[in-house]
Amino acid sequence: xxxxxxxxxxxxxxxxxxxxxxxxxxxxxxxxxxxxxxxxxxxxxxxxxxxxxxxxxxxxxxxxxxxxxxxxxxxxxxxxxxxxxxxxxxxxxxxxxxxxxxxxxxxxxxxxxxxxxxxxxxxxxxxxxxxxxxxxxxxxxxxxxxxxxxxxxxxxxxxxxxxxxxxxxxxxxxxxxxxxxxxxxxxxxxxxxxxxxxxxxxxxxxxxxxxxxxxxxxxxxxxxxxxxxxxxxxxxxxxxxxxxx
Amino acid sequence: xxxxxxxxxxxxxxxxxxxxxxxxxxxxxxxxxxxxxxxxxxxxxxxxxxxxxxxxxxxxxxxxxxxxxxxxxxxxxxxxxxxxxxxxxxxxxxxxxxxxxxxxxxxxxxxxxxxxxxxxxxxxxxxxxxxxxxxxxxxxxxxxxxxxxxxxxxxxxxxxxxxxxxxxxxxxxxxxxxxxxxxxxxxxxxxxxxxxxxxxxxxxxxxxxxxxxxxxxxxxxxxxxxxxxxxxxxxxxxxxxxxx
Ligand code: SF4
Ligand code: SF4
Ligand code: FES
Ligand code: FES
Numbered sequence: 001x002x003x004x005x006x007x008x009x010x011x012x013x014x015x016x017x018x019x020x021x022x023x024x025x026x027x028x029x030x031x032x033x034x035x036x037x038x039x040x041x042x043x044x045x046x047x048x049x050x051x052x053x054x055x056x057x058x059x060x061x062x063x064x065x066x067x068x069x070x071x072x073x074x075x076x077x078x079x080x081x082x083x084x085x086x087x088x089x090x091x092x093x094x095x096x097x098x099x100x101x102x103x104x105x106x107x108x109x110x111x112x113x114x115x116x117x118x119x120x121x122x123x124x125x126x127x128x129x130x131x132x133x134x135x136x137x138x139x140x141x142x143x144x145x146x147x148x149x150x151x152x153x154x155x156x157x158x159x160x161x162x163x164x165x166x167x168x169x170x171x172x173x174x175x176x177x178x179x180x181x182x183x184x185x186x187x188x189x190x191x192x193x194x195x196x197x198x199x200x201x202x203x204x205x206x207x208x209x210x211x212x213x214x215x216x217x218x219x220x221x222x223x224x225x226x227x228x229x230x231x232x233x234x235x236x237x238x239x240x241x242x243x244x245x
Numbered sequence: 246x247x248x249x250x251x252x253x254x255x256x257x258x259x260x261x262x263x264x265x266x267x268x269x270x271x272x273x274x275x276x277x278x279x280x281x282x283x284x285x286x287x288x289x290x291x292x293x294x295x296x297x298x299x300x301x302x303x304x305x306x307x308x309x310x311x312x313x314x315x316x317x318x319x320x321x322x323x324x325x326x327x328x329x330x331x332x333x334x335x336x337x338x339x340x341x342x343x344x345x346x347x348x349x350x351x352x353x354x355x356x357x358x359x360x361x362x363x364x365x366x367x368x369x370x371x372x373x374x375x376x377x378x379x380x381x382x383x384x385x386x387x388x389x390x391x392x393x394x395x396x397x398x399x400x401x402x403x404x405x406x407x408x409x410x411x412x413x414x415x416x417x418x419x420x421x422x423x424x425x426x427x428x429x430x431x432x433x434x435x436x437x438x439x440x441x442x443x444x445x446x447x448x449x450x451x452x453x454x455x456x457x458x459x460x461x462x463x464x465x466x467x468x469x470x471x472x473x474x475x476x477x478x479x480x481x482x483x484x485x486x487x488x489x
Contacts, residue, residue: 007310007329079442079462086441093394096445097310106399109465110438118473121466172458176466184421186370198372208458 005099012095016088023088026219033226037062039233040226043240044144045153047226048160051133067133070126075219077120079172080212121173131168134161151242156228160221167214170207178204246270248320249327250278252290256340262329269320275308275330276315279342291341299451302386306342307331312388312449333391346387348402352410355434361422373421379459380416382452383409389446389456395439405436408446408456415460418467428467437465 006012033040033049040047040063052066059066075081086092093100109117138161142148168174179185179201186194207214231237248269251262265282276294283290292315295301299317306315309329320328336344389408395401406414414427414435431437442465446456454460470477 007307007331009309009324009326009329010311082441083443083457086443092441093398093443093445096392096448097307097312100394100398102398102400104399106395106401106439108395108439108441110436114441115438115473118469121469121474122476172462173466176463176470180463180466181470183419183423184373186373187421194370194372 006095006097008095008097012098016091016094019084019088022216023085026216026223029223030219030226033223033230034064034068035062036230037064039230040064042153042229042232044141044149044151045157045229045232045240046137046141047229048134048137048157048164048222049226051130051137053133053137067130070123070130071222074120074123074127075215077117077123078215079120080215082117084215121177124168124171124173124177127168127171131161131165134164148245149242150245151240153225153228153232153240154242156221156225160218160225163214163218163221166207167211167218169204170209170211170214171204172208172211175201175204175208248278250282251327251329252279252282252341253331254287254290254341255338257338260338262331264327271321273320274316275306275313275318275320275323275328276304278320278328279315279330291339291343293343300384302384305333305386305388305391307333307391312391314386314388314451317451333387335391335393335397336387349385349387349390349407349409352406353413355406355430356410356414356417357425357427357430359417359420359423360425362424365422367422369421376459377416377419379454380412380419382454383412384452385409386451388449388451392445392449393440394443394445395436395441399439401436401439405439406431406434408440408461410435411437411440411464412454412456412460415464418464428464428471431464432468432472437461437468440465 030049033047040050049068050064052063055063055066087094091100107114109115138154138157141154141157142150179197182197185198185201188194228237232240246269247266250265250267252265253260254263255261265286267278267281267285269278269281276292276297279290279292283292292304294304294316296303297316299314302314304315305312307313307330308315308318309323310331312333315330330342332338332342333344333346336346336348339345387409390396393408395405396407411431414431417423417425418427440461442457442462444457446461447454447458450456
């Protein structure tokens with residue numbers, strides 16, 4: 001029989017299902033954590049969900065929301081993120097070769113609201129600033145009480161910061177800015193400049209190849225780092241294995 | 246060993262899947278099976294093919310609902326059960342497995358061809374041509390066009406070039422010796438905004454061209470530069486730079 005939806009007989013539904021489950025787990029935890037407004041620091045550590053260096057006295061909401069719009073906006077407008085939720089949430093299409101309802105008015109990203117995805121590059125600029133903030137906080141957590149503190153938390157935050165960096169470095173908009181926009185790297189006659197810009201573009205392209213993986217790894221690593229610090233702050237984890245130099 | 250096949254038979258007026266059973270040997274591809282059915286059971290079964298080596302792009306069809314080249318799909322790679330073979334859905338059916346793909350050639354004509362400057366020095370650096378080299382692998386099988394939901398489901402044939410022609414446009418706009426900016430063409434006539442980067446084209450490309458990541462998204466970024474980046478536009482106006 002010619003099925004209306006698809007003639008595919010493989011497990012095409014598995015990938016959208018896994019993505020929805022993973023999205024609910026990660027998104028659900030991070031939203032919950034952001035709303036808590038407490039137990040986000042312990043000893044030298046500050047949860048990456050709460051990375052704002054300054055909280056104004058008039059701010060009444062959870063401090064997480066001061067900067068959380070940056071990673072949220074960055075991920076929502078991320079080309080890989082878009083692909084993921086257009087498929088798994090909007091079923092547009094659910095999987096390749098799987099039909100969706102015909103819509104005469106289908107506009108994709110050419111009209112409101114999805115035309116707004118074009119602001120992704122602006123979120124990138126803020127995300128780069130946030131990345132510097134994350135690295136600064138990591139370094140500051142090592143210089144704790146006049147000595148050098150390396151704990152389990154330091155390792156977890158380091159892995160999270162690396163994952164976030166690898167995710168940001170593979171951004172399509174970054175790839176465009178560092179060289180993708182040029183027609184020709186060598187044509188302005190300066191071989192040194194051509195070599196450098198082409199080299200940077202190649203590196204970003206390499207990260208870009210694994211962009212989907214780092215999207216997920218960094219999403220979960222933020223949650224794990226927050227959870228670790230939260231459990232310490234709540235006293236559920238008794239101590240943080242560490243060495244002090 | 247005998248295997249079962251269900252093949253789409255008919256034309257635009259009337260068509261249905263018909264069942265066949267033939268003996269298959271190890272190493273056979275779907276196209277071999279279709280040829281065997283044609284030779285032994287159905288002499289009027291229409292199928293387009295040419296090279297049987299995955300290089301001419303003629304034998305595109307949908308096997309178990311997935312757009313593939315029949316000559317590159319081994320029977321042993323398919324799950325147990327009858328193998329369902331149908332024509333590409335995005336194009337008008339001529340007969341059985343053969344569709345009319347001429348719409349694609351019309352899209353191609355809309356793209357401004359390679360335009361070097363008059364005094365071009367025909368010398369290029371490897372680093373400047375390697376991006377476009379990937380796109381030259383295209384065999385025009387149109388499987389990417391077939392799977393793209395903008396064409397397949399939403400039937401935007403009159404507003405949308407499709408992934409194959411985004412690849413071609415990217416190959417020209419990334420060519421170091423070309424001089425034309427095709428960003429406006431892509432936005433206005435090509436309808437690149439209709440693409441929601443869901444990557445089905447990339448998934449089916451038999452030449453493994455990274456269509457979405459290396460052609461479509463870079464071109465979308467160029468469109469954003471020119472049309473959707475107010476800061477860049479303001480900056481360009483301030484310093485009288487033409488935003489390319
Ligand atoms: S990525 Fe764009 S062009 Fe490719 S199949 Fe999806 S919608 Fe079509
Ligand atoms: S880009 Fe790939 S799938 Fe599309 S026509 Fe060319 S070879 Fe076929
Ligand atoms: S962060 Fe994914 S494309 Fe920019
Ligand atoms: S017959 Fe040439 S690609 Fe299949």
